[in-house]
Amino acid sequence: MSEKKRIFIKGNEAISRGALAAGCTCYFGYPITPQNDIPEFLSTEMAAVNNGEFVQAESEVAAANMLLGAAAGGARAMTTSSSPGVSLMQEAISYMAGSELPGVIVNVNRGGPGLGDIGSSQGDYFQSTRGGGHGDYRTLVLAPGTCQEGYDMMIEAFDLAFKYRNPVLVLADAIVGQMKEPVTPWEPKAADNHGAEDWCIDGAKGREKRLLKSLFLEDGALAGQNRNLQSKYEAMQAEARADVFECDDAELVVVAFGSIGRIVKSTVRRLRSEGKKVGLVRPLTLYPFPSEVLRDLAKQGKRFLTIEQNCGQMVDDVRLSVRGIADSEFHGHMPGDLPGSDDFLAPIIKHLED
Amino acid sequence: MSEKLVFDAPEIMIDRPTHYCPGCHHGVAHRLVGEVLTEMGLVDDTLCVGSIGCSVFIYNYLDVDAVEAPHGRAPAVATGLKRAHKDKFVFTYQGDGDLASIGLAEIVHAANRGEKISVVFVNNTVYGMTGGQMAPTTLVGQKATTCPDGRCAEEHGQAIRMSEIIGGLGGTAYCERVSLDSVKNIRRAKKALRKAFEMQVNGTGFGFVEMLSACPTNWKMDPIAANTRIKEEMIPYFPLGVFKDVTKDGEE
Ligand SMILES: Cc1ncc(C[n+]2csc(CCOP(=O)(O)OP(=O)(O)O)c2C)c(N)n1
Ligand code: SF4
Ligand SMILES: [Mg+2]
Numbered sequence: 001m002s003e004k005k006r007i008f009i010k011g012n013e014a015i016s017r018g019a020l021a022a023g024c025t026c027y028f029g030y031p032i033t034p035q036n037d038i039p040e041f042l043s044t045e046m047a048a049v050n051n052g053e054f055v056q057a058e059s060e061v062a063a064a065n066m067l068l069g070a071a072a073g074g075a076r077a078m079t080t081s082s083s084p085g086v087s088l089m090q091e092a093i094s095y096m097a098g099s100e101l102p103g104v105i106v107n108v109n110r111g112g113p114g115l116g117d118i119g120s121s122q123g124d125y126f127q128s129t130r131g132g133g134h135g136d137y138r139t140l141v142l143a144p145g146t147c148q149e150g151y152d153m154m155i156e157a158f159d160l161a162f163k164y165r166n167p168v169l170v171l172a173d174a175i176v177g178q179m180k181e182p183v184t185p186w187e188p189k190a191a192d193n194h195g196a197e198d199w200c201i202d203g204a205k206g207r208e209k210r211l212l213k214s215l216f217l218e219d220g221a222l223a224g225q226n227r228n229l230q231s232k233y234e235a236m237q238a239e240a241r242a243d244v245f246e247c248d249d250a251e252l253v254v255v256a257f258g259s260i261g262r263i264v265k266s267t268v269r270r271l272r273s274e275g276k277k278v279g280l281v282r283p284l285t286l287y288p289f290p291s292e293v294l295r296d297l298a299k300q301g302k303r304f305l306t307i308e309q310n311c312g313q314m315v316d317d318v319r320l321s322v323r324g325i326a327d328s329e330f331h332g333h334m335p336g337d338l339p340g341s342d343d344f345l346a347p348i349i350k351h352l353e354d
Numbered sequence: 355m356s357e358k359l360v361f362d363a364p365e366i367m368i369d370r371p372t373h374y375c376p377g378c379h380h381g382v383a384h385r386l387v388g389e390v391l392t393e394m395g396l397v398d399d400t401l402c403v404g405s406i407g408c409s410v411f412i413y414n415y416l417d418v419d420a421v422e423a424p425h426g427r428a429p430a431v432a433t434g435l436k437r438a439h440k441d442k443f444v445f446t447y448q449g450d451g452d453l454a455s456i457g458l459a460e461i462v463h464a465a466n467r468g469e470k471i472s473v474v475f476v477n478n479t480v481y482g483m484t485g486g487q488m489a490p491t492t493l494v495g496q497k498a499t500t501c502p503d504g505r506c507a508e509e510h511g512q513a514i515r516m517s518e519i520i521g522g523l524g525g526t527a528y529c530e531r532v533s534l535d536s537v538k539n540i541r542r543a544k545k546a547l548r549k550a551f552e553m554q555v556n557g558t559g560f561g562f563v564e565m566l567s568a569c570p571t572n573w574k575m576d577p578i579a580a581n582t583r584i585k586e587e588m589i590p591y592f593p594l595g596v597f598k599d600v601t602k603d604g605e606e
Contacts (some may be wrong), residue, residue, distance in 0.1 A: 025438070026434065026438055028434065053437040055437065056432075057430070058459050060461075061427065061460075062427070062428070062430040062433075062459065063430075065424060065430035065431050065434070066425035066430050066431070067434060068424075068427075069403070069423075069430065069435035069436075069437075070434035070435060070438040072434075073423040074437035075437075075438035090556070091424050095422075099421070099422065133365075137482035159480075201401050201420065201421055201435075203400065203401065203419060203439075203442050204397075204398055204401070204417070204418060204419050206398075209412050209417050209419050209420070210419050210420075211419075211420050211422075212420070212421040212422065213404075213421070213422035215410065215419075215422060216421065223481035248586060286460055
């Protein structure tokens with residue numbers, strides 16, 4: 001086993017430390033529960049560890065636009081918020097996608113709609129995976145289910161953002177953000193900005209001036225840019241990943257992501273110990289969605305049950321993935337109520353026996 | 355061969371047909387920015403943050419690196435950009451709808467934080483690009499497409515005076531209101547720009563220059579009448595002058 005030192009920290013701190021390890025040098029954010037540990041941690045550590053910049057913005061609107069500005073300069077930059085704040089960021093995220101700017105946005109999902117509550121929820125799945133703002137665009141979406149994944153996925157998020165020159169969303173939730181677990185910090189190889197120096201704006205000394213924009217008014221220009229973006233999203237499909245657990249001989253495959261995927265895993269373990277043929281697919285990327293994994297399982301004749309802490313969002317993607325071969329049942333745990341692994345026993349057994 | 359060039363544009367100005375209306379002051383403001391950047395030797399170090407309004411195409415006229423900000427958000431975009439590139443010269447160029455209405459929070463807080471950026475604020479008392487709607491700066495009595503009978507103080511409130519607000523903030527290093535209606539005032543405007551830009555270059559802080567400008571098209575005036583309107587109607591309500599200069603003892 002690795003001799004690396006483990007530390008016992010909250011998910012929000014793991015996300016913060018992951019960002020620092022990823023070489024993030026600019027943070028912009030506005031207070032909102034349940035993610036406040038992140039700006040509180042980075043308000044001192046950003047400068048101390050990475051000699052970077054921390055700005056408490058006047059709003060999430062401003063924070064996201066500061067992110068846009070730092071990204072235009074080619075910096076590794078991020079913002080974090082929770083659901084209502086992320087709604088306010090959507091215009092800037094759309095501009096970033098249209099202007100092809102890399103940046104990382106963390107959403108520690110809380111209950112909605114409206115002010116909702118400060119408890120955990122997966123209600124922002126649609127907003128996260130369908131672009132969220134105006135226009136035809138997508139952001140890559142990573143979904144940590146453990147504190148360690150919170151750390152690891154921040155490193156991955158920055159790399160993907162620069163690889164594709166695209167905003168990347170890390171969709172955590174209040175459970176991941178607020179629970180404490182052992183985390184093994186690690187340092188990635190030197191940050192690879194995938195040639196950002198060739199497109200960022202840093203002064204046109206000895207070269208042509210550069211322009212970063214999302215306005216395309218000339219005849220055919222916007223259609224061309226949209227085609228360009230669509231082929232980029234096509235290329236992103238290669239990044240789809242899922243944690244596939246006990247699916248080989250399973251009759252019923254449960255699909256669940258983030259903290260709920262983690263809780264369902266406990267339920268599946270318990271049912272396995274009782275000899276029940278149930279497995280779990282836990283998508284780690286929500287966009288691109290790991291459709292191939294599900295489709296392969298559908299071809300083997302498996303049945304599906306999607307479990308989410310919302311009223312049915314990811315289930316649409318599961319159904320699209322297996323369309324023509326299979327379907328998926330749905331069990332929704334209402335946001336506003338904290339689930340335990342026992343809560344999922346009955347629905348899984350019901351669908352196993354159906 | 356016998357022709358002699360007596361007046362030329364600095365190299366930073368891209369030689370192309372303008373999309374601005376005849377008599378529009380955006381072109382004058384662009385030119386002043388270009389001249390000052392050139393004279394200060396900043397061209398290769400400049401990052402321009404454009405805004406949404408008729409001047410969204412500023413990048414077509416100035417040969418510098420540029421990024422396009424969402425409507426009103428240029429000061430936030432400039433904040434992020436400047437934090438990422440402290441050694442570069444970062445300025446925003448914004449209209450009155452952009453800066454004084456939808457972007458009010460961003461401009462006030464960028465100034466209040468004392469961000470080391472410069473802001474060129476072109477106040478033509480109207481939403482130019484969208485066709486002449488009422489702006490936060492539209493004068494009481496002035497007609498606009500969304501107040502065809504003229505702005506009414508009771509219903510719409512009165513015009514916002516931005517330089518008075520920005521000049522009153524602790525983080526502002528330099529704030530001046532100038533006008534582009536006459537040669538004398540244009541000369542003064544250039545000096546103000548230079549002053550504000552210097553405050554960024556030498557690390558003093560946030561610089562703000564408001565330029566009273568003409569939008570003959572939406573004012574439904576010819577360019578000369580538009581200049582007269584600036585002098586007779588705008589300047590009395592928007593007084594010219596320095597509202598803050600931290601390099602002077604005591605504030606004006
Ligand atoms: C979020 C958003 N709302 C509205 C618009 C439409 N819009 C474009 S320009 C503009 C007003 C520009 O007026 P001003 O800032 O005064 O600039 P001017 O054209 O007068 O120079 C508006 C409302 C937009 N682009 N984005
Ligand atoms: S509409 Fe007004 S501000 Fe816009 S280009 Fe014409 S004169 Fe200038
Ligand atoms: Mg205007």
